[in-house]
Amino acid sequence: MTTADQAKTQDSGAGAGKSAFSRLELDMRLMGMVGAFVLIALTFNFFTDGRFITPRNVFNLTVQTISVAIMATGMVFVIVTRHIDLSVGAILAISSAIGAMVQARWLPQVVGLDYGNPMIAPLAVLACLAVGTLIGAFNGWLVGYQGIPAFIVTLGGLLVWRYVGWYVTDGQTIAPLDQNYRILGGADGxxxxxxxxxxxxxxxxxxxxxxxxxxxxxxxxxxxxxxxxxxxxxxxxxxxxxxxxxxxxxxxxxxxxxxxxxxxxxxxxxxxxxxxxxxxPISVIVLAVVAIAMTVLAKKTRLGKYIFATGGNPDAAELSGINTKLLTVKVFALMGFLCGLSAVIASARLQSHANDIGTLDELRVIAAAVIGGTALSGGIGTIHGAILGALIMQSLQSGMAMVGVDAPLQNIVVGSVLVLAVWIDIQYRKRLGIRA
Known part of the structure; x- marks a missing residue:
């Protein structure tokens, strides 16, 4: 039988006894998330008299989602390896503080670079990325080599790094930021x-x-x-x-x-x-590059295979020769890098650094990853699912704000949705016979 004949046999055999819809072989969990997003959008569009599904709101919803979505892609790897990172919002805050001070204080006043100098924005971005990566690697070292549970390390980091940033800026809001830097935030770029x-x-x-x-x-x-x-x-x-x-x-x-x-x-x-x-927005291009890079990393590289193997069975991974301690450092360093990148996007969008930047982002990021299908027991997760989870979270919050729901009730709804999403995911995996 020729290759062409084999291909025809495969095509016909694959579709035998299947309905037209089933032949599309769609990920039904992903389709359920897409359906939930569409339902949310249509519901809020009805209650806002058609203001939710408009070009203006879609644009705003997009730029508001980017920073959380970028961090959610890194949180997938952290949770897949059976860890958690509660410090991502604080790392974003300290990275934003350093980046803002670099461009608004230190470079102009210490180095003497004039406002608008083309070197200011790249140096500020590098500062944010470096700070985030170093703190993430430090967290990973404490977890991997010192044996401190990730929950404790990052819970401490949640308290430490935000207030280190507060001291860096003397508790002040830092503005204006460099005009070239601001193009990464959305409306200005x-x-x-x-x-x-x-x-x-x-x-x-x-x-x-x-x-x-x-x-x-x-x-x-x-x-x-x-x-x-x-x-x-x-x-x-x-x-x-x-x-x-x-x-x-x-x-x-x-x-x-x-x-x-x-x-x-x-x-x-x-x-x-x-x-x-x-x-x-340019920030959408940044998210697209991150999503592609993280997907390739997860599916096509040795590091990605090691991450999912370790999450599936840490003892077997270590016995097979994987350096799980170094792997933990790499995963948390990558998470820190993405926090630094999100700090650039968030501060550029807000056009300033404020002390409350990134507040509660750790909960939004974890929720986005879990809603997107990342199993808290480790070993399972997708990048596109986390991004869609971030979009669902932001849609809920934005829609409730447009309807006029009070902030406390918004948090009650978001928390309830998170618990419901985990319950649905557990039931879904049970039906498929997958370890929850």
Missing amino acids: TLGVTLSWVVGALASAGAVWAIWNARQSRKRHQFPTKPLWAEFTLAGLAIAVIMGYVATLNAYDMPTGKLRRIFEARGEVLPEGFTQGYGL
């Missing part, structure tokens, strides 16, 4: 309409390539493949979601006052009736 369409087209092409590459890989290993119509359907859905998202953000026009300031900065006059869409 977008791609514009044309470039957003280009990025959307490239992302769509990438999604199609990934689907096709996965199909070819299954054929090479003589695994059953989906029918071609199913592959085309999935590709079409991916393109529709990506381009629909880009179209929504492109439809959000900049305020006239902001456009006028932009034209005045160029020495021009705003033409009568001129409009311009925001397009994709």
Whole structure:
């Protein structure tokens, strides 16, 4: 039998006795999360008289989700290895404090760099990343080599690092931040309409390539493949979601006052009736790069395989030769790096460093990872699930704020949703015979 004949047999055999929907082989847990998100959006859209699903709110929801979503991708690895990190909000705060002091105080006053110098923003970003990575590695060393439970180490870090940041800034709000630094936050840094369409087209092409590459890989290993119509359907859905998202953000026009300031900065006059869409925020591109990198790390690298092997059975992993102590340092250092990156995104969005930045983010990050399907018992978790979990969390909070729900009740709802999500996940894994 030729390879082509084998492929045809695989295609036909894979679909025998299955319904059209089942042939798509969708992750039903992921589909349940998508359904929950759609239900949340439609519900809040109804109670806000159509204000929830608008280009403006989708844009705001996007930029508000980024920093938590970035940290949630790292929390997946931490929880997969059967640890927890309660200090992520505090690490974000100290990283933001150092980054803000670098650009607003130390470089201008000590080094003598003028405000707006192109070197200030890169140095501030590097400072945030370095501080976060070092603190994360220190946490990992205490957990891995000193044997202190991660809960205790990071609980102490939750109290320590935020107030170290408070002393660094003398308890002051640090502003204004560098104008080049602020483009990483959202509204001050977008791609514009044309470039957003280009990025959307490239992302769509990438999604199609990934689907096709996965199909070819299954054929090479003589695994059953989906029918071609199913592959085309999935590709079409991916393109529709990506381009629909880009179209929504492109439809959000900049305020006239902001456009006028932009034209005045160029020495021009705003033409009568001129409009311009925001397009994709640069922070979305940052999240996309992080998501791709973390997914590749999880699925295609030795480190990723070691992380999931250790989470599945730490004793067996150690007996097989994996240095679980060093692995713990690497996982927490990566978590710290992502906290530093989130500090850049969060402070750039707020255009200042405030002492309460990142407050309760540790709970939001853990909730996003768990809602996204990361098992607290270790060994199971996905990057895309954590990002979707972060989006669901932010949608709940934003929607309740728009409806006028009091802050205490918002926290009650979010806490209840977290417990409910874990219960649903446990029941789902029991049905599939997976260790919970």
